[in-house]
Amino acid sequence: MTKEKISIVIPALNEDKNIAHVINGVKRVLGSKKYEIIVVDGHSSDNTAAISRNAGATVIYDNIGKGSALIKGLGYSRGDIVVAMDADLSNEPKELNLLIKGIEIGYDVCMGSRFMAGGSSEDISLIRKFGNRFFVWLVNAIFGSNYSDMCYGYRSFSRKAIEKLGLKETGFGIETEINIKAMKNRLKVLEVPSTEKQRAAGDPKLRTFNDGYAILRTIIKNLV
Numbered sequence: 001m002t003k004e005k006i007s008i009v010i011p012a013l014n015e016d017k018n019i020a021h022v023i024n025g026v027k028r029v030l031g032s033k034k035y036e037i038i039v040v041d042g043h044s045s046d047n048t049a050a051i052s053r054n055a056g057a058t059v060i061y062d063n064i065g066k067g068s069a070l071i072k073g074l075g076y077s078r079g080d081i082v083v084a085m086d087a088d089l090s091n092e093p094k095e096l097n098l099l100i101k102g103i104e105i106g107y108d109v110c111m112g113s114r115f116m117a118g119g120s121s122e123d124i125s126l127i128r129k130f131g132n133r134f135f136v137w138l139v140n141a142i143f144g145s146n147y148s149d150m151c152y153g154y155r156s157f158s159r160k161a162i163e164k165l166g167l168k169e170t171g172f173g174i175e176t177e178i179n180i181k182a183m184k185n186r187l188k189v190l191e192v193p194s195t196e197k198q199r200a201a202g203d204p205k206l207r208t209f210n211d212g213y214a215i216l217r218t219i220i221k222n223l224v
């Protein structure tokens, strides 16, 4: 059994139909391990915060975007191993074990990948798949990395990695920033296969073109 404390950080905006299922799934998988669950609520207009608290999570708030919510959650967390996951039931709690194991065996960042052997997505449109593939290619070409996926939020970090990454992106460019800065800081990165399920309920927050542009801006900002 893991001795380290594990933090699960979940950015959530208007996810009151999903969040309790996510939290209960995490609790089921982590069982008797030492852990905390932090929901970073983007000032939802629904009952996300209250439902999260009732399900046993600590709730903190952020009113900027997905990236800033994640940064705030990572900063607030106290675990030796920290896992970021979505609140819409796209990420399967049973995969937590693999993400945690990746850090335990010595990696700094462990990234779920939908596009390596064994991974898949039930939730990605053709245009987003193409965009993701293009951005992965671009980042790999510029930074000399070998990623198979990028715009996917199911990832784990060692405490040291969080400090080294010094994340700044407030929106959906955050995953891209992590990929680039992990490379620049020579962090040890492991990709593990992940199955992305369809968002269970509620509306998507990502806007394909605006956020595609945010990803491109993130790449440009981190060129030097």
Ligand SMILES: Nc1nc2c(ncn2[C@@H]2O[C@H](COP(=O)(O)OP(=O)(O)OP(=O)(O)O)[C@@H](O)[C@H]2O)c(=O)[nH]1
Binding pocket: 010, 011, 012, 013, 014, 015, 040, 041, 042, 043, 062, 064, 065, 066, 069, 085, 086, 087, 088, 090, 123, 153, 199, 203, 204, 205, 206
């Ligand atoms: N706190 C906070 N969380 C956010 C914000 N935008 C998105 N999220 C959460 O970030 C996670 C990823 O957002 P999604 O809307 O699922 O993005 P996506 O998975 O690319 O899009 P879908 O295919 O629709 O699921 C979810 O848990 C959202 O609730 C925000 O502005 N603030």
Ligand SMILES: [Mg+2]
Binding pocket: 086, 088, 090, 199
């Ligand atoms: Mg989603």
